Amino acid sequence: MPVKIVRTSILPFRGFTAINLMGVLFVHPGVYLSNELMNHERIHTAQQREMLFVFFYMAYVVEWLVRLPMRGNAYRNISFEREAYANQRNLDYLRSRRPYSWRRYMKRTRH
Ligand SMILES: [Zn+2]
8 A cells, every 4th residue: 555755844843753634644754654653554544535534533532532431542542543542563464454444543552
């Protein structure tokens, strides 16, 4: 799955390395794009496609808002992020990944 890369200092916001918007990866100029980082972002692209993009962003924001008052890091505990972080080191993950696999991460332990 090819990922288009746009280097800009405007996106993402402070504290984040990269943001994947509609399959386009925005990264700061100096950021090294490791295999792990690219795999993480490709997992997000797979999630976005199966959610027809718009439902991905809606679910992402809703889950983040729900998790904000909970213990742990709300961003890291979003199930889309859990799936991406848990599998980013497995560079073959996307070959065997089943659609909607992020659902299995909704109830995992907190970060
Ligand atoms: Zn992510």
